[in-house]
Amino acid sequence: xxxxxxxxxxxxxxxxxxxxxxxxxxxxxxxxxxxxxxxxxxxxxxxxxxxxxxxxxxxxxxxxxxxxxxxxxxxxxxxxxxxxxxxxxxxxxxxxxxxxxxxxxxxxxxxxxxxxxxxxxxxxxxxxxxxxxxxxxxxxxxxxxxxxxxxxxxxxxxxxxxxxxxxxxxxxxxxxxxxxxxxxxxxxxxxxxxxxxxxxxxxxxxxxxxxxxxxxxxxxxxxxxxxxxxxxxxxxxxxxxxxxxxxxxxxxxxxxxxxxxxxxxxxxxxxxxxxxxxxxxxxxxxxxxxxxxxxxxxxxxx
Numbered sequence: 001x002x003x004x005x006x007x008x009x010x011x012x013x014x015x016x017x018x019x020x021x022x023x024x025x026x027x028x029x030x031x032x033x034x035x036x037x038x039x040x041x042x043x044x045x046x047x048x049x050x051x052x053x054x055x056x057x058x059x060x061x062x063x064x065x066x067x068x069x070x071x072x073x074x075x076x077x078x079x080x081x082x083x084x085x086x087x088x089x090x091x092x093x094x095x096x097x098x099x100x101x102x103x104x105x106x107x108x109x110x111x112x113x114x115x116x117x118x119x120x121x122x123x124x125x126x127x128x129x130x131x132x133x134x135x136x137x138x139x140x141x142x143x144x145x146x147x148x149x150x151x152x153x154x155x156x157x158x159x160x161x162x163x164x165x166x167x168x169x170x171x172x173x174x175x176x177x178x179x180x181x182x183x184x185x186x187x188x189x190x191x192x193x194x195x196x197x198x199x200x201x202x203x204x205x206x207x208x209x210x211x212x213x214x215x216x217x218x219x220x221x222x223x224x225x226x227x228x229x230x231x232x233x234x235x236x237x238x239x240x241x242x243x244x245x246x247x248x249x250x251x252x253x254x255x256x257x258x259x260x261x262x263x264x265x266x267x268x269x270x271x272x273x274x275x276x277x278x279x280x281x282x283x284x285x286x287x288x289x290x291x292x293x294x295x296x297x298x299x300x301x302x
Contacts, residue, residue, distance in 0.1 A: 001298035002101055002110040003032060004094035006042040009115045011083025015071060018079070019248060019281040020116065020129040027283040028113050031290035037298050038107070042114060045092030045137075052140040053133050053167045058124050062088075062131055074126045088116055088131040091276070095138040098274045103146050103233065108301035109266070111238070111294050112276040119161035119237045119278050120186060128159065128186060135237050135276050136167035139174050142233050149173060152231035154222060155180070156261055157239020157278040158249040160189030164237065165200055172197035175229045177222045179203045179214065181242070181249050201225050207250035211257035214242070218264065227268040234269035240280030240289040248281050255288040262296035273297065 010022045050059045065072045065080055072080040091114035098110035118135060120128030135153055142148045152175040153168070155161040160180040165188065168174050172195075180189050182204035189202045203221050205214065226234065240258060242251040266273060275297070280286035 001037045001294070001301050002040055002098060002107045003037045003113055003294070004040050004042045004098050004110060005113040006090040006094065008083060008087045008090045011081070012087035012116050013081040013083065014079050023283060024115060024280065024286060027287040028277065028290050031287040032113065032294060035291070035295055035298060036302070037294065040097070042090040042094030042112070043097050045089040045096060049092050049096055049137055049141070050132050052144060053136045054123055062126060078126050078129055084116065084131065087114070090114055091116065091118065091134050092132055092137055095134050095274070095276055096141055099138050099141050099233070102272050102274055103142065108271050109273040109297045110275070111297070112274070114277060117239070117278040118276070119155060119157060119164045120159070121163040122166040127163070130163060133163045133167045135235050136164045138235055138274060138276070139168060143171070143173055148232040150229060150231050151233050151235065152226050152229050153177070153235045153237065154226060154265060155237035155239070156242065157237055158242040158246065158251055159185055159239070159279060160202070161237055162186045162188040165193065169200070170196045172199055175199050175201065175225065175231065177201040177203070177225055179205055179217060179222060181205055181207055181209070181251050184249060205251060208252055210252040211254055214253060214257060215260060218261070223264055223268050231270060232272070234265060234273045236265060236273060236275035237278045238275040238293060239278030240286050243280070243282060243285040243289055245282040245285040246280065248279070255285070255292040258289045259292035259296045262293045263300060266297060266300045273301070
């Protein structure tokens with residue numbers, strides 16, 4: 001299994017007390033320590049990569065807003081520091097490299113361990129800590145540049161991936177399936193939101209949902225949908241904030257639930273999976289959950 005990362009992820013600095021903080025990367029690295037994976041450095045993504053999903057005006061507006069020092073605030077909780085653009089572009093580049101490597105047969109699975117996250121970034125709006133739709137960009141790379149006929153995305157972050165849904169709403173060749181707590185930020189993700197081609201599947205979960213109930217929902221709805229889709233590549237928005245210890249939500253999952261997700265997603269993937277870090281804000285829970293997920297995915301894809 002391949003793991004992509006870059007030191008630039010720690011150059012995206014948020015104000016003191018912000019949950020999407022530099023310390024998350026140290027927690028992720030602690031979780032990855034000692035695992036049987038091949039480490040690779042993320043290349044720098046390009047403007048053309050971003051334009052696979054976003055209009056040029058969005059990319060250029062983010063770049064122009066980067067401050068010389070301090071912070072620029074894009075919305076109530078999304079900030080730019082001097083290193084934020086480079087960090088986000090390394091995440092985009094890491095996703096592209098991971099997609100290329102897995103589709104090229106270099107590995108069955110890859111994990112992109114970068115920040116800022118991406119699944120809240122809409123076509124023309126940065127929001128929810130996110131600047132660019134990293135996973136959606138990866139999907140369009142697979143469809144447009146590699147010519148794959150069918151791609152699937154599963155998003156198990158506790159918050160709905162409104163950005164991924166927005167970016168791929170009209171993309172009939174990409175299934176987007178999301179489990180998320182509702183009601184919760186950003187307020188989207190109702191079951192009736194189905195995409196322009198019926199290719200969006202939203203499975204809201206009530207606050208307090210534990211791992212057993214989550215597993216039942218996946219077995220009943222999401223896993224059969226992915227299996228029926230028969231994707232040529234499965235992308236995963238791997239947010240670990242559904243853990244019971246996370247401060248930003250109210251689901252009751254444990255680290256072993258993420259291990260279970262890795263196993264079941266691998267089983268329905270067709271043997272090609274690229275996962276990308278999204279949320280997870282309690283540092284010990286993040287470290288433990290990343291380890292469980294990546295360890296299991298690496299074991300199965302070896």
